[in-house]
Amino acid sequence: xxxxxxxxxxxxxxxxxxxxxxxxxxxxxxxxxxxxxxxxxxxxxxxxxxxxxxxxxxxxxxxxxxxxxxxxxxxxxxxxxxxxxxxxxxxxxxxxxxxxxxxxxxxxxxxxxxxxxxxxxxxxxxxxxxxxxxxxxxxxxxxxxxxxxxxxxxxxxxxxxxxxxxxxxxxxxxxxxxxxxxxxxxxxxxxxxxxxxxxxxxxxxxxxxxxxxxxxxxxxxxxxxxxxxxxxxxxxxxxxxxxxxxxxxxxxxxxxxxxxxxxxxxxxxxxxxxxxxxxxxxxxxxxxxxxxxxxxxxxxxxxxxxxxxxxxxxxxxxxxxxxxxxxxxxxxxxxxxxxxxxxxxxxxxxxxxxxxxxxxxxxxxxxxxxxxxxxxxxxxxxxxxxxxxxxxxxxxxxxxxxxxxxxxxxxxxxxxxxxxxxxxxxxxxxxxx
Amino acid sequence: xxxxxxxxxxxxxxxxxxxxxxxxxxxxxxxxxxxxxxxxxxxxxxxxxxxxxxxxxxxxxxxxxxxxxxxxxxxxxxxxxxxxxxxxxxxxxxxxxxxxxxxxxxxxxxxxxxxxxxxxxxxxxxxxxxxxxxxxxxxxxxxxxxxxxxxxxxxxxxxxxxxxxxxxxxxxxxxxxxxxxxxxxxxxxxxxxxxxxxxxxxxxxxxxxxxxxxxxxxxxxxxxxxxxxxxxxxxxxxxxxxxxxxxxxxxxxxxxxxxxxxxxxxxxxxxxxxxxxxxxxxxxxxxxxxxxxxxxxxxxxxxxxxxxxxxxxxxxxxxxxxxxxxxxxxxxxxxxxxxxxxxxxxxxxxxxxxxxxxxxxxxxxxxxxxxxxxxxxxxxxxxxxxxxxxxxxxxxxxxxxxxxxxxxxxxxxxxxxxxxxxxxxxxxxxxxxxx
Numbered sequence: 001x002x003x004x005x006x007x008x009x010x011x012x013x014x015x016x017x018x019x020x021x022x023x024x025x026x027x028x029x030x031x032x033x034x035x036x037x038x039x040x041x042x043x044x045x046x047x048x049x050x051x052x053x054x055x056x057x058x059x060x061x062x063x064x065x066x067x068x069x070x071x072x073x074x075x076x077x078x079x080x081x082x083x084x085x086x087x088x089x090x091x092x093x094x095x096x097x098x099x100x101x102x103x104x105x106x107x108x109x110x111x112x113x114x115x116x117x118x119x120x121x122x123x124x125x126x127x128x129x130x131x132x133x134x135x136x137x138x139x140x141x142x143x144x145x146x147x148x149x150x151x152x153x154x155x156x157x158x159x160x161x162x163x164x165x166x167x168x169x170x171x172x173x174x175x176x177x178x179x180x181x182x183x184x185x186x187x188x189x190x191x192x193x194x195x196x197x198x199x200x201x202x203x204x205x206x207x208x209x210x211x212x213x214x215x216x217x218x219x220x221x222x223x224x225x226x227x228x229x230x231x232x233x234x235x236x237x238x239x240x241x242x243x244x245x246x247x248x249x250x251x252x253x254x255x256x257x258x259x260x261x262x263x264x265x266x267x268x269x270x271x272x273x274x275x276x277x278x279x280x281x282x283x284x285x286x287x288x289x290x291x292x293x294x295x296x297x298x299x300x301x302x303x304x305x306x307x308x309x310x311x312x313x314x315x316x317x318x319x320x321x322x323x324x325x326x327x328x329x330x331x332x333x334x335x336x337x338x339x340x341x342x343x344x345x346x347x348x349x350x351x352x353x354x355x356x357x358x359x360x361x362x363x364x365x366x367x368x369x370x371x372x373x374x375x376x377x378x379x380x381x382x383x384x385x386x387x388x389x390x391x392x393x394x395x396x397x398x399x400x401x402x403x404x405x406x407x408x409x410x411x412x413x414x415x416x417x418x419x420x421x422x423x424x425x426x427x428x429x430x431x432x433x
Numbered sequence: 434x435x436x437x438x439x440x441x442x443x444x445x446x447x448x449x450x451x452x453x454x455x456x457x458x459x460x461x462x463x464x465x466x467x468x469x470x471x472x473x474x475x476x477x478x479x480x481x482x483x484x485x486x487x488x489x490x491x492x493x494x495x496x497x498x499x500x501x502x503x504x505x506x507x508x509x510x511x512x513x514x515x516x517x518x519x520x521x522x523x524x525x526x527x528x529x530x531x532x533x534x535x536x537x538x539x540x541x542x543x544x545x546x547x548x549x550x551x552x553x554x555x556x557x558x559x560x561x562x563x564x565x566x567x568x569x570x571x572x573x574x575x576x577x578x579x580x581x582x583x584x585x586x587x588x589x590x591x592x593x594x595x596x597x598x599x600x601x602x603x604x605x606x607x608x609x610x611x612x613x614x615x616x617x618x619x620x621x622x623x624x625x626x627x628x629x630x631x632x633x634x635x636x637x638x639x640x641x642x643x644x645x646x647x648x649x650x651x652x653x654x655x656x657x658x659x660x661x662x663x664x665x666x667x668x669x670x671x672x673x674x675x676x677x678x679x680x681x682x683x684x685x686x687x688x689x690x691x692x693x694x695x696x697x698x699x700x701x702x703x704x705x706x707x708x709x710x711x712x713x714x715x716x717x718x719x720x721x722x723x724x725x726x727x728x729x730x731x732x733x734x735x736x737x738x739x740x741x742x743x744x745x746x747x748x749x750x751x752x753x754x755x756x757x758x759x760x761x762x763x764x765x766x767x768x769x770x771x772x773x774x775x776x777x778x779x780x781x782x783x784x785x786x787x788x789x790x791x792x793x794x795x796x797x798x799x800x801x802x803x804x805x806x807x808x809x810x811x812x813x814x815x816x817x818x819x820x821x822x823x824x825x826x827x828x829x830x831x832x833x834x835x836x837x838x839x840x841x842x843x844x845x846x847x848x849x850x851x852x853x854x855x856x857x858x859x860x861x862x863x864x865x866x867x868x
Contacts, residue, residue: 236845250853253860276846287864288857290828293850375815375831377822 002229005048006426007041008254009033009237012274012302012388014040016048017423018228019431023261027051028420032142034179037237042182049226053187054083057221064217073210082214085194088132090185094143094178095125101174113166116158120167124150144175145315188222232430234422236275249429251422252280252291258425259384260286263413267380270373270399271421272389274302277369279376286428292376300368302388304337308361311341312354319358323394326359333364340364359394366398370406379403382411390418449702451646451687452665458683462673467549469495475620478554478574481749482561483587483771487632487676487758488612489558492620496673497551499570502538503531505546507723507837515541516838529566530806530838532573539577556619559584560771564809583615587771592779596772604768626763632676633760640752642684643670647753649691650741651794654711656694658701660721660743661730671749705734712737713855716790718783718814719802720745722847724839732848736855740800742790744783747775754786780813784820791825798858799829800851804836830854 001020008015014037016029029047033040061075099121106114124147131146151171158164192215206214233241234254241248259269260282269280277300280291294301309316330352334340340361347357373379383403389395400412415421448456469476477494479485481501489496506512512530518540519533520526538544538551545551557571559582571582585607588600596604613624646666650659657663666687669680700709704727715733717740722729733739747753751773759766775783791799801818803811818829832850835841 236849250849250856252853253856285864287860289861290822291853291857292831293846377819 003052003226004427004430005045005228005231006254006258006423006428006430007045007231007233007235007241008251008420008422008426009037009041009233009235009241010274010388010422011236012306013419014044014235014237015420015423016041016044017420017427018048018052019424019427021431023428023431025424026055028417028423030142030419032144032179033237035176036180037240039180039182041237041241046182046185050086050185050187052226053191053221053224054079054086056224056226057082057191057217060217060220060224061214064213064220068209068213071209071213073213078214082191082194082218084132086191088128089190089194091132091143091146092125092128093183095121095128095147097181098147098174098178099125101177102170105170105173109166109170111163111166112160113163113170116160116163117167117170120151120154123154141317144179147175149315188218191218191222230430230433232426234426247430249426252278252293253288254422254425254429255386256280256282256288256291256425257286257428258421258423259386259413261424261428262415262417262421263382263384265382265411266384266413268373268376268378268383269421270369270383270385271387272301272365272369272385272395273387273422274306277301277372279369279373281376281380286425290376292372294368294372299334299336299340300365304340304365305389305392307337307341308344308358311344312358317391320362320392320394320396322355323358323362324397325355327353328356329363330356330360331363332357332360362392362394363398365389366395366402369399370402379407379410382413383407384413384415384421386415386418386421388419390414391416447702447704447706448665449662450690452662452702454683454686455665455668458669458674458679461679463547463549465495465673466497466545466551469552475555476552477556477558478571479558480561480564480567481671482564482774482776484672484749485558485560485585485767485770486673487629487636488608488616488767490632490673490676491625491629492616492622494616494620495552497554498672499535499538499574500531501672502545502551503534503837504720504723506534508726509546510724510839511546512724512837513839526838526840527806529570530835532566532570533806534837535570536573539574553578554580556580557582560587561774561777562586563589563777566807566809581615581619583612583619585612585771587768590772590777590779590782592781594778594782596769600772601765601768604771605764608764608767629763630760633758633763633766635678635681636670636676636758637760639670639675639680639684640750640757642681642688643667643752644755644757645688646684646691647746649695652695653714653795654698654700654709655714655739655741655794656691656699656701658703658708658740659746660717660740661703661726662701663740663743663746664721667746667749670752701739703730703734705731708734708737708739710737711739713798713858714739714741714794714796715798715800716740716742716744716787716794716796717800717802718744718787718817719800719804719810720836722802722834722842723837724835725842725844728844729847732851736852738851738855741794741796742787744775744787744790747786750774751786776810780816783813784817787817787821788824791821791827798854799827800854801829801831803831803833805833805841806835806838828854828857 004019006017012033014031014033018026020026027048029044029051031040031043058079065071065073102117106117131150232247232249233243234249234251238248255269255271259266267282271278277294278291281289283289305319306316309319330347332340332343334343344357385399396414403410403412474495476497477489478497478499481498512534515534515537516530518537522536522540524533524536543551557574559571562568575582587604617624647659649656669683674680700707700711715738750770756773799821801814803814818831822828830850832847
C-alpha cells in the first residue's frame with residue numbers, strides 16, 4: 001500500500017493528513033504554528049505519522065485476535081487507552097522538561113521565584129492524569145493551551161503579586177523553548193512503555209495473554225513498512241517547506257479539492273482561516289472555477305477571534321458556546337480587530353453581557369464572509385464551510401441562518417475535521433503526483 | 434507612515450528600443466517644463482484623460498499633468514513623502530493618491546519626480562469633468578495658486594459607445610465660445626486652425642502606428658507586454674508631444690521594431706529579461722501597482738505570464754481600439770477625443786472592450802486590479818467580473834491595492850492570488866473544461 005502526505009502550513013496551525021492509495025484518510029496531525037514554521041511542520045508530521053501507526057495498530061490487533069481464538073478484546077477500548085496513555089506520557093515528559101528549563105532560567109534570579117515555579121510545575125505534573133483523561137481530550141488543544149490552563153490556575157493562588165510578573169515571564173520563556181525543541185518519538189518504545197505505566201484505566205484488567213497480544217500488535221504496527229510515496233505542501237508557509245516547486249500547491253486549489261473529497265457534491269466552499277477568508281467555487285471534479293479572498297485587511301478571520309478571546313481572557317474554544325448563550329443582539333458594526341476590541345470594552349463598560357456582545361461579534365464576522373461569497377458569485381448547492389473558524393458553533397449557527405435567508409434551501413456541510421480540508425486536498429494532489 | 438516600500442528590487446531595469454527612445458523623447462518635454470518660466474512661456478495644468486494637447490500647443494503653452502507626476506513618483510518610489518504631506522494638508526488617506534501627492538507637492542517644494550521644480554500654473558484646464566475628484570483637485574489648486582480655470586464639459590458616454598450628435602454640438606460650441614476665446618485671452622495669441630489641422634494630422638498618423646504596436650500582442654508569443662511596455666509606449670501619445678513630428682517618427686520606428694520582433698518570435702523586454710516563453714496570456718483591468726512594478730512583474734515573469742491586453746493605457750484615449758483624430762473635422766475630433774477615453778465609458782462598454790480583448794488577443798485569463806483610492810475607476814469592476822465569467826466561462830483574479838500608495842499593497846497576498854489563479858488555469862487545462 002502506498003501513502004501520501006498533505007501539509008497545510010497555516011499562519012495559526014500546521015495540519016498534516018496522510019491518505020492511502022484508496023484516498024482514505026489514514027491519520028491526521030495538527031500543531032500550533034509558533035514562531036518557527038519548520039519546527040511546527042516537524043511536530044505536525046510526527047503526530048500524523050504516530051497516528052498512522054495507531055491506525056496500523058488497530059489493523060494488527062484485529063489480525064492477531066483472529067489468529068488467537070479464545071481471546072476477547074474490546075479493540076476500541078484498548079486503542080483509546082493506549083492513545084490517551086501515549087499522549088499522557090508525551091505531556092508529562094514535556095512538563096518535566098519545561099520544569100528543568102525554567103529551573104535553569106531562574107538559577108541566576110536567586111529569589112523565591114525559583115521555588116514557587118518548581119512547586120507549580122510539580123503540581124502541573126501531578127494533575128497531568130486529569131488534564132489528559134482519555135480521548136475526549138480535544139486534539140485541537142495544544143500543549144501550550146493545556147499547560148497554560150493549569151498554570152493560570154496555580155498562578156491565581158500566588159499572593160506575592162510582585163513575583164507574579166517574573167513567574168509569568170519565566171513560564172513564557174521556558175514554554176517557547178520547549179515548543180521550539182523537536183524531540184523524535186519512538187512509537188514502539190513509547191507505546192510499549194505506556195503498558196507499564198500506572199495510568200491505564202484501573203477498571204480494565206488484562207491478563208498476560210492479552211497484554212502479550214497487545215505488545216505483539218504494537219511491534220507489528222511499528223514494523224509495518226510505511227512509506228510516504230509523495231508529499232505536497234500548501235498554506236501560507238508553503239514556501240518555507242523544503243520541497244521542490246512541483247510539491248507545493250496553491251491553498252485555493254487544495255481547499256477546493258479537500259472539500260470535494262469530504263463532500264463530493266460541494267460547489268461552493270467558504271474557508272475562514274487564521275488570516276484570510278476564501279470563497280471558492282468548484283466543479284464536480286473539485287476543480288476550482290473561481291475564487292475571491294479578502295485583500296487589504298484580515299478583519300473577521302481566525303486571528304480576530306483569537307484577539308477577542310484574549311481581550312475577554314477566555315479560551316478560543318469557549319467563544320462560540322458563550323455567544324450561543326446570548327439573550328439579546330448587541331450590534332457590533334466593526335470587524336476591524338482593533339476597533340471591535342474597543343467596541344467590546346465600551347459595551348462591557350455599559351453593562352452589556354459578554355455573551356450578548358460576543359453574539360454581535362460573531363454576526364459581524366459572518367456578515368463579512370457572506371459579502372465575500374457574494375463577490376465570488378454567490379452560493380451554489382452544496383455549500384461547505386471549512387477552516388479553523390468552522391469549529392466555532394456560533395459562526396456556524398449565524399452562517400446557516402444568513403445563507404438560508406439569502407440563498408434559500410442549501411445543503412450546508414460542516415465537518416468536525418474542517419480544519420484539515422486544505423491538508424487533505426494537498427494529500428490528494430500528492431497522490432495525483 | 435514610517436513603512437518601507439515592500440521588496441524594493443534592483444532598480445536596474447532592462448528596456449527595449451521603444452522604452453529607451455521614449456525616455457529620450459519625453460526628456461524634450463521635461464526640458465520644456467523645466468525651462469518654461471525662464472523662456473517666458475505660460476504653463477497650464479491639465480489631465481491625461483481626453484487631453485486636448487493639439488489645441489493647447491496651438492497657443493504655445495507648456496502642459497503639466499499632475500496625475501502623470503503622481504504615476505512617475507510611484508514608479509520612482511518617491512511618493513510616500515508627498516502622500517504624507519497631502520494627508521497633512523487635510524486630505525484623507527482613502528482619497529485619490531494622485532490628488533494627495535499633487536497637493537503634497539504643491540504644499541512644500543513642487544519638486545517633480547525627475548528632480549526639477551515644477552513651475553506653478555498660469556491657469557488650469559479642466560477637460561474631462563466626469564471624474565469628480567478632478568473637479569475638486571482643480572478647486573484646491575485654484576485656491577493655492579489663485580489662477581483661473583478654463584473648463585469644457587462633455588457628457589459621460591455611459592454605454593452609448595461614443596458621443597452623440599447633440600453632445601458633439603454642445604462640445605464644439607463650448608470650444609468656439611469659451612475655451613478658444615479664453616485661451617486667446619490668457620496667452621494673447623490668435624487661434625490658428627491650420628496649425629491645429631497639421632497637429633491633428635500628425636496625431637492621426639502616430640495613432641495609427643500606435644494601434645499596430647499595441648495590437649501586435651495578438652501574436653504568439655506576444656512581442657510586447659501591453660501593461661508594462663504599453664505604459665512606456667503610450668507616453669508620447671498621451672501627453673504634451675502628441676501632434677508633433679517627433680512623435681510621428683517615434684511610432685513609425687517603434688512599429689517597425691515591434692514588427693521585427695514578431696518575425697523573430699521575440700517576447701517583451703521586462704525588468705528580468707526577455708519574456709519569450711509565455712505560458713499564460715492575460716488581460717489586465719486597472720493599472721500596474723506603480724509603487725512596486727518590479728515586484729509585481731517578478732510574479733508574472735516567474736510564472737511566464739504576459740499581459741496581452743491592458744485597459745489602463747486607454748485612459749488617455751482609445752487609439753488602440755481604432756479611433757484616430759480626424760484633421761478634416763478638427764473641433765469635432767477634439768470633442769470625440771475627450772469622450773473616448775476609457776474611464777468615460779459605462780460598465781457595459783468597458784466589459785465589451787475587455788471581452789473583445791480576451792477573444793481577439795486569445796487570452797487565458799483576466800486580472801482585475803482594484804485601486805483603493807479611485808472609486809470612479811473601480812466602481813462596477815465586480816459586475817464586469819461576473820459578466821465576463823458568464824459570457825466567456827472565464828473566471829478572473831481580483832486583487833486590491835492602489836495605483837501608488839504602498840500602504841495598500843500586500844505583496845504576499847497579491848502573489849498568492851495570482852499564483853493560485855494560474856494554478857487554477859493549469860488545472861482547467863489538464864482536467865478539461867469546468868462544468
